[in-house]
Amino acid sequence: MMGAKIIFYILAGLMILFSILSVTTTRVIRAAVYLLFVMILLAGFYFLVGYNFLAGVQLTVYSGGIAVLIVIAILLVHNIEHRLEQIPTFEYLWKGGTLLAGAILFLTTMRQFPFERIVGTEQVSVSDIGVKLLTLGEGGFVLPFEVVSVLLLAVMIAAIIISKGEKFKTEDND
């Protein structure tokens, strides 16, 4: 158990470090890379509690998908010489203070809840995940699954319309 604790503190420390770096750096691509590190470290936490499938999803969707998309977007629009403006010190102070107050509020609220340690969690099999995703009853996720699919479809169509908007219009005029 000692080893897990040491790994937890290493992961947590690195995560805090990269989160802070991600919002303080003046180069936008480095901010994206630090964000990527935070997402990879979060997958590390899932591995630590033994939920390997969620860790795999975190790595594929967030680190491999979202972070890569952010980086591609930056690649398209940003020059390497470009810098964001430096944030003034007094802004650091009051924003940091607000954050700290929020963290204290969060922690005091959370600590009132009696958390239980779950020992010996069973492994989740692929068929379990598949069945749960398509179950309507208790513990089933078919409604959220479908709602998210429809939302993503709508977003994709909207993106196509926005990027090809002019072409659609000219076709109508003809």
Place this chain on the structure above:
Amino acid sequence: MYDFTGLIQGINKWLHSILPAVAADVVGWILIAAAFLGLFAILGLVLVLAERKIAAFFQLRLGPNRIGPWGIFQTVADAIKLLLKEPVGTNRADSFLYNLAPYFVIIAALMSMSVLPFAKGLHAYDIDIGVFFVIAMSSLGVMGILLGGWASNNKYALLGAMRSGAQMISYELSVGLSILTIVLLSGSLRMSDIVASQSDYWFIFKGHIPAWIAFMIFIIAGTAETNRTPFDLTEAESELGAGFHTEYSGLKFAFFFLSEFVNMFIIAAMGAILFFGGWMPLHIGGWDGFNHVMDFIPPIFWFFGKVSFLIFLIMWFRWTFPRLRIDQLLTLEWKYLLPMNLANILLMAFIVLMGWHL
């Protein structure tokens, strides 16, 4: 040669007998890491030599033939040259990302190699999401190429990186879906389960035609994932110089180069594990005498034999097909492979549901 379980457990016991428990574990981890790094380097040397020899074979040349008998030490000499080279970088590059990018690629390759079963009992980490872990790691590898291309501050490198982003993100879908077709048959993502459930028939025979279609899509998309000809738009020597690694030299270039070859090995190994039974000898359900004869060939030879065959197939592609244009590349993926793949998954699900597989 037949079962490595005893050997690995013997080493583990011996370490525990001479060291305290924690130290023995740590030494064990270091030994495993060293073994993988050694395999990584050897694979690089052997595969580069194989590529050059096979290229020569297809073009009616001799290939490397000066250093050592039949030129087999050529790649060793090349490796020493790369190690000794002066690292030349550009002045106006983003030095942090420029230096970081090769490690992304090489760490992703190493981590996906760590979950492969090489033979019975020779398996570093039998994680329960094995196949999915390899997909996750390969999607991280893209990051190294994107960052390397951008941080070089070179327009050819940037073009290469943009092409690779579009290419690898698209073809990841096909690799994932064709793997999913096989997961339908095995019912598990764990590598050892996948190999074990092929002890009567390999999945490519078990799944009838959908398995063959899935294999073809997997090998096409796998070639694209590793950025090899005919999908090597990221490098495209004749158009972009050297693509995303134009500005890299010496050891950092060697990292990109090495991980490209190791990625090819990983794709071939995944193909062998998913479709050809991994280290499982050729077994046919019911033919006990035949199965017994096949068991005499050690599993590790079966595994590396299948992997070498698939690597030869991928190298054969390289000297047979011309390079695709970027629009042809994306059309192939989104208009042909993806719809075929989705229909194929439905077909396979139907076959598994009706119990028609062998």
